[in-house]
Each structure stands twice: as C-alpha cells, then as structure tokens.
Amino acid sequence: MRDAEEVLPWGNYPRVRHAAIVPVYWRHQPLPSTTGTMLPLGLARSYGDSALNEGGTLLATRGLDRLAAFDREHGVVRCEAGVPLGRLLEIVEPHGWSLPVVPGTAHVTVGGALANDVHGKNHHVAGTFGHHVARFELLRSDRGRVQCSPTEERDLFRATLGGLGLTGLITWADLQLRRIPSQWVDVETRRMAGLDEFFALSAESAAHEYTVAWIDALARGGAAGRGLFMRANPALDATQPPPAARSGIGIPFDWPAAVLNRHAVRAFNALYIARGGGQWRRSRQPTRKFLFPLDGIARWNRMYGKAGFLQHQSVVPRADAASKLREMLAEVARSGGASFLTVLKVFGEREPAGLLSFARPGVTLALDLPMRGEATLALLERLDAVVRDAGGAIYPAKDARMSPATFRASFPALEEFARHVDPAFSSSLWRRVHA
Amino acid sequence: MKPERIVIFGATSAIAQAVARRLASRGARLHLVARDPDKLEAVRADLAARGAAVTTSLADLDVVERHEALVAEAFETLGGLDAALLAQGTLPDQAACERSFDRTLAEWRTNFIAPASLCARLADRFEAQGAGVIAAISSVAGDRGRRSNYVYGTAKGALSTFLQGLRGRLDSTGVRVVTIKPGFVDTPMTASFRKGALWATPDQVAAGIVAALDHGRGEVYLPRFWWAIMFVIRHLPERLFLKLRI
Numbered sequence: 001m002r003d004a005e006e007v008l009p010w011g012n013y014p015r016v017r018h019a020a021i022v023p024v025y026w027r028h029q030p031l032p033s034t035t036g037t038m039l040p041l042g043l044a045r046s047y048g049d050s051a052l053n054e055g056g057t058l059l060a061t062r063g064l065d066r067l068a069a070f071d072r073e074h075g076v077v078r079c080e081a082g083v084p085l086g087r088l089l090e091i092v093e094p095h096g097w098s099l100p101v102v103p104g105t106a107h108v109t110v111g112g113a114l115a116n117d118v119h120g121k122n123h124h125v126a127g128t129f130g131h132h133v134a135r136f137e138l139l140r141s142d143r144g145r146v147q148c149s150p151t152e153e154r155d156l157f158r159a160t161l162g163g164l165g166l167t168g169l170i171t172w173a174d175l176q177l178r179r180i181p182s183q184w185v186d187v188e189t190r191r192m193a194g195l196d197e198f199f200a201l202s203a204e205s206a207a208h209e210y211t212v213a214w215i216d217a218l219a220r221g222g223a224a225g226r227g228l229f230m231r232a233n234p235a236l237d238a239t240q241p242p243p244a245a246r247s248g249i250g251i252p253f254d255w256p257a258a259v260l261n262r263h264a265v266r267a268f269n270a271l272y273i274a275r276g277g278g279q280w281r282r283s284r285q286p287t288r289k290f291l292f293p294l295d296g297i298a299r300w301n302r303m304y305g306k307a308g309f310l311q312h313q314s315v316v317p318r319a320d321a322a323s324k325l326r327e328m329l330a331e332v333a334r335s336g337g338a339s340f341l342t343v344l345k346v347f348g349e350r351e352p353a354g355l356l357s358f359a360r361p362g363v364t365l366a367l368d369l370p371m372r373g374e375a376t377l378a379l380l381e382r383l384d385a386v387v388r389d390a391g392g393a394i395y396p397a398k399d400a401r402m403s404p405a406t407f408r409a410s411f412p413a414l415e416e417f418a419r420h421v422d423p424a425f426s427s428s429l430w431r432r433v434h435a
Numbered sequence: 436m437k438p439e440r441i442v443i444f445g446a447t448s449a450i451a452q453a454v455a456r457r458l459a460s461r462g463a464r465l466h467l468v469a470r471d472p473d474k475l476e477a478v479r480a481d482l483a484a485r486g487a488a489v490t491t492s493l494a495d496l497d498v499v500e501r502h503e504a505l506v507a508e509a510f511e512t513l514g515g516l517d518a519a520l521l522a523q524g525t526l527p528d529q530a531a532c533e534r535s536f537d538r539t540l541a542e543w544r545t546n547f548i549a550p551a552s553l554c555a556r557l558a559d560r561f562e563a564q565g566a567g568v569i570a571a572i573s574s575v576a577g578d579r580g581r582r583s584n585y586v587y588g589t590a591k592g593a594l595s596t597f598l599q600g601l602r603g604r605l606d607s608t609g610v611r612v613v614t615i616k617p618g619f620v621d622t623p624m625t626a627s628f629r630k631g632a633l634w635a636t637p638d639q640v641a642a643g644i645v646a647a648l649d650h651g652r653g654e655v656y657l658p659r660f661w662w663a664i665m666f667v668i669r670h671l672p673e674r675l676f677l678k679l680r681i
Binding site: 023025026027028063066067068069070077078091 | 449452473474477478480481484485486623626
C-alpha cells in the first residue's frame with residue numbers, strides 16, 4: 001500500500017491526497033480491508049472530484065482488464081470493469097459489432113462508463129451506456145457479491161447506473177453490442193448562425209445516428225450561438241478497415257496559462273467556423289476519429305496549464321431551452337471566460353436508465369473554462385442558477401464545485417439513491433454535495 | 436520462423452498475460468500453466484473471448500517432480516511445441532528471508548530451481564527435435580547482488596548463469612535460449628512500490644518478449660535502456676557500489 005497518493009482528475013482541479021491506492025487485479029478477490037472509505041477508480045477521466053476520495057482509499061481497477069466471454073452471434077460481451085472502451089472496440093469491431101453508446105473519448109473504462117451512465121452523440125436514438133447494460137456483478141462491503149439486472153436486484157441496478165461508483169465495486173458487466181455496417185461514418189457539417197438554426201437543424205437531423213453542434217461561446221448578441229452543426233450516419237458501403245490508430249501527438253507538459261487565452265480561443269473559433277461554409281459539406285471518416293476527436297491529442301487537458309480547468313455540462317428542459325441557453329452564453333461572453341470547446345446537443349426522449357443519470361430529455365450545453373479562482377467559480381455558480389431555475393441538471397462526472405442545493409435540484413431521486421450507497425464507499429464529490 | 440505453438444509457465448503473471456494476448460492476436464496456439472485455478476480460468480476465458488485457441492494445466496511449479504509430465508503434456512496438447520516462456524516467480528520479502536533461511540530456500544526453489552528444472556527438460560526435447568525457443572524471465576536484479584534484495588538477485592543471477600550455459604550447450608543445434616531481463620515493471624508483484632520514470636507497463640515488456648520469442652538471442656534487457664544502466668551498475672568498483680546503499 002502506498003501513502004499520501006495524489007491522483008489528478010482530468011481537469012487537474014482539485015488536487016487532493018489519498019490515504020492509499022490499492023490495485024485490484026482479480027475479479028474473484030474480496031474487497032481490501034481499509035480504515036477509511038474506498039472508491040473505485042478507472043482511467044481518471046472524470047473532470048473533477050467524482051472519482052477522488054480525499055483522505056480515503058482508491059481501488060485502482062485498471063488490472064481488471066479481461067474479457068470473460070464474447071458471444072459473437074448475439075453480440076453480448078462480458079468483461080471486467082477496468083477494460084478501456086477503446087480496447088473493447090478493437091476486439092469487437094472486426095467481428096461487425098460495436099458499443100451502442102460511447103462518450104467523446106475511448107479512454108474510459110467499462111466501469112467508469114457505467115458508473116457515470118455516459119452518453120454520446122447518438123443519445124437521441126440510442127439513450128445512454130446504461131440502457132445497453134444487461135447485467136453486472138457488484139462487490140459490496142455489506143452484502144458481498146450481488147448480481148444486478150433490469151429484472152434482478154432492480155433497485156440496486158438502477159442505483160448503480162450513474163451511481164458514481166458509490167454503490168460498491170463493479171467487477172464485471174454484460175454489454176449488449178449492436179451491429180455496425182462498417183467502421184466508417186458519413187459526416188455532414190455546416191455552419192449555423194445561431195440557436196434558432198441549431199434547433200431547426202437538430203429537428204431536421206433527428207433521423208441521423210449522430211448529431212452534435214460546436215459553438216463559439218465568445219460570440220455575443222446577434223452572433224450568439226453561431227457555430228458548426230455536425231451529423232453523421234454509419235457508412236453502409238465502406239468495406240475497407242479504417243487506418244490503424246497512430247500514437248499521434250501529445251501535450252508533454254502543462255502549458256503556461258497565457259497560451260490558451262481569450263484571443264487564442266477567439267482566433268481558433270473563427271478559423272474553425274470559417275471551415276464550415278453555408279452548405280452541408282460531406283466527408284467519410286473513420287468512426288473512431290469522428291467519435292473521439294480529441295483522443296488523437298494525448299493529454300490535451302494540459303493546454304489549460306497547471307491551474308487546470310472546469311467543465312460545466314448542463315441539461316435544461318426543451319420547453320424554454322432557447323432562452324436559458326442564451327442566458328448562459330451571455331453570462332460566459334460577459335465574463336470573457338474563454339471556452340475552448342463548447343458543445344451543444346439535443347437529447348432524446350428516453351427515460352434515464354439510472355436514479356442519478358444525467359442525460360434526460362432536454363438540451364445539453366458543455367463549456368470548458370480555465371480555472372482562474374473565485375471569478376471562475378462565481379461565473380459557474382451563476383450558470384448553475386440558470387440551470388436550477390430551468391429545472392435542469394449539472395453533470396457530476398464533469399463537476400468539481402456544484403453546491404448541495406444544485407445537486408439536489410439536479411437529481412430528484414437523490415434520497416432514494418442514498419439508501420443504496422455502500423456504507424464503506426464514499427467520494428470527495430459525494431461528501432461535498434450530500435453532507 | 437515465428438513460433439505458433441507456445442507453452443507459458445506462470446501464465447497468470449501480468450507480463451505473461453500481456454504476452455499471451457499479443458501471441459493470441461496473431462493466431463498462436465497457447466497452453467497455459469499456473470497454480471491458482473480462479474486466476475488461470477480468468478486468463479483462459481479472456482484469451483478465448485479474444486478468439487485464441489487456449490488450453491490449460493493446473494500445477495504448482497515448485498513441485499519439480501511434476502515437470503517432466505507437464506512438459507510432455509504441453510507437447511501432446513499442442514501437437515508439438517515451438518517455444519516455451521517461463522514467467523513464474525515471486526518477489527521475496529528480503530527482511531523475512533534474512534530472518535529465516537528456510538524461507539530463503541523456498542524462494543530459491545520458486546525463482547531458480549523450478550525454472551531451471553523446466554528449462555533442462557525443455558532443452559532435451561528441443562535438442563532432440565532440432566528446433567525450439569526457450570525464453571525465461573530473469574531480472575536485472577540478478578546482475579549484481581544488492582543489499583535490498585539479494586535473495587531474489589541470487590536466484591535470478593543463478594538462473595541467468597544457467598541459461599547462459601544452456602545457450603552454449605545448444606549453440607548450433609537449432610534451439611534458441613533467450614534470457615529476458617526486465618527492469619521495473621508495474622505489476623501485482625510490485626504493487627507496493629512507488630512508481631517513477633523508469634517503470635514500464637507489462638505490455639511494453641510483452642512487446643519485447645514477443646520479439647525475443649521470434650528472433651531474440653542471448654540476453655535481452657527490457658526496456659532496452661536497462662542494458663546501459665546495468666552496464667554501469669556492474670562495472671562500479673565495489674567500494675563505490677557499497678556507498679550507493681541500494
């Protein structure tokens with residue numbers, strides 16, 4: 001056992017110490033005995049403190065990286081919780097299968113994807129990761145091994161999907177895969193002038209498998225909401241395998257904070273939008289390149305420097321989404337806070353899979369903001385107020401600072417969920433929002 | 436020629452698992468030998484789910500009396516054998532070994548006697564068929580005795596010397612004997628160590644082992660920069676070396 005271990009979350013904020021990091025290598029072994037609380041950790045891609053457990057123990061699950069079975073006929077894979085999604089795709093895709101839902105990076109584990117009930121660019125047609133989990137085993141401090149499925153231990157099943165690792169250690173999961181015609185997608189991209197156009201394009205593109213918009217969060221007034229709209233479908237007539245993934249470029253150290261300033265972001269945004277054009281531009285891309293655009297740049301989070309960054313991802317109900325989004329974008333533009341990557345998407349109508357699932361019917365907005373101390377935290381609190389007022393939610397996987405009130409407002413089933421938390425498990429986020 | 440029928444002893448070690456995945460992904464047929472039934476089944480199921488042809492034998496390799504039968508079983512199960520990887524081993528608690536010589540002997544049995552016994556039996560069969568590869572995982576720790584882990588170092592040093600001699604004996608018989616010397620690898624065996632820049636992942640080391648199985652000769656340091664580090668360590672004058680207190 002090592003002591004005083006620091007694990008950096010993806011946003012490099014906050015920086016906290018742990019009593020120990022205990023690797024878990026075998027799915028049949030019992031939980032370690034610890035003095036404080038424990039929390040499973042996968043690839044540490046959560047942005048804030050949801051995968052941290054300050055002063056406690058982290059169960060490092062990367063050694064749980066085995067498959068247990070792969071039914072090639074029915075497309076069901078049983079795998080351990082520490083298998084990275086990217087590795088899983090490499091194994092199943094040559095057999096014509098893929099994961100029905102993936103987030104914007106392949107560098108997350110199956111356990112992490114399940115515990116955050118992640119969503120992707122196809123939420124409007126496929127729901128979340130949890131909608132495709134058929135069964136999993138949970139190792140709890142009070143009950144030992146419990147198998148959960150939509151019909152067996154249903155309450156614990158729903159508490160664990162999106163349950164932030166708090167309901168016990170997921171050892172393995174059965175995932176239902178889906179057939180893919182190829183490992184390529186046909187992508188269409190066009191410029192959009194503002195939010196009205198975003199909603200029109202989203203409605204028009206509802207039959208496409210993937211839709212997402214990238215917006216310029218620095219644009220104000222009439223230009224607010226301008227950006228690029230992307231939609232894509234799996235390519236039906238592509239037969240060749242995609243090019244092998246290259247190790248690619250990487251960011252070897254924390255950049256000085258000044259590099260990624262407002263002017264740099266403005267220039268980048270303008271350049272990006274200039275590429276769009278007023279008509280649909282069509283291209284065929286490897287599915288992975290389209291779904292995981294930033295995975296080609298290792299450790300891109302270092303662009304934000306040593307102070308780190310905060311991501312704010314919210315969802316607001318569809319009804320008054322336009323005005324709420326305008327309010328939030330106006331707040332960000334007024335603050336001058338440079339959001340490098342601002343993403344907008346209309347979620348589908350499917351009921352959430354888990355008690356604490358973030359993705360729900362509505363419109364989601366994700367903003368990146370460099371950590372500049374109190375001013376940044378105050379801005380994010382103002383954004384939270386807009387979301388609370390709209391009856392929306394903030395995504396815990398990306399959060400490092402929301403208030404208990406915001407958390408309660410985001411998750412009406414909170415108290416029901418709390419009953420399923422393993423008595424020996426906790427996290428920095430959980431203590432912060434559920435004191 | 437790349438080996439296609441391979442037996443792995445100590446198949447549930449992290450390095451062995453990473454090697455097996457790489458071999459499986461190119462269609463090799465594998466026979467796995469290990470002691471713990473749950474771990475062996477987890478590793479077998481993983482490789483089978485990836486599409487590999489895998490068989491297993493459960494065995495405590497400390498029991499050298501079973502080695503002849505285990506080697507014979509590997510040949511039979513795979514219908515002949517092209518290569519063997521010896522990956523079993525432990526990392527002894529040096530202080531505990533200093534308190535108990537019985538424990539020291541037990542560690543030497545696991546880390547030297549058992550792999551040497553397997554190599555001897557594999558060597559006879561490979562020599563008879565005029566082909567085969569023996570790759571055994573030794574360690575940089577065997578290159579010089581250090582106060583912090585000389586019980587382990589002694590076993591690995593003895594294994595390296597044994598393999599060196601065996602290599603000489605089998606020279607020009609068509610049989611290759613490769614000594615694998617990994618540096619620091621992040622595995623369950625080293626879970627309690629603080630990791631620094633010199634640490635490699637099991638998969639990085641596995642890539643080197645697969646290359647060694649294909650065409651390696653002599654001693655292979657993994658990652659390769661360990662050759663330079665150990666060159667310096669080996670050649671430090673004794674008085675200076677003692678001052679390092681390593």
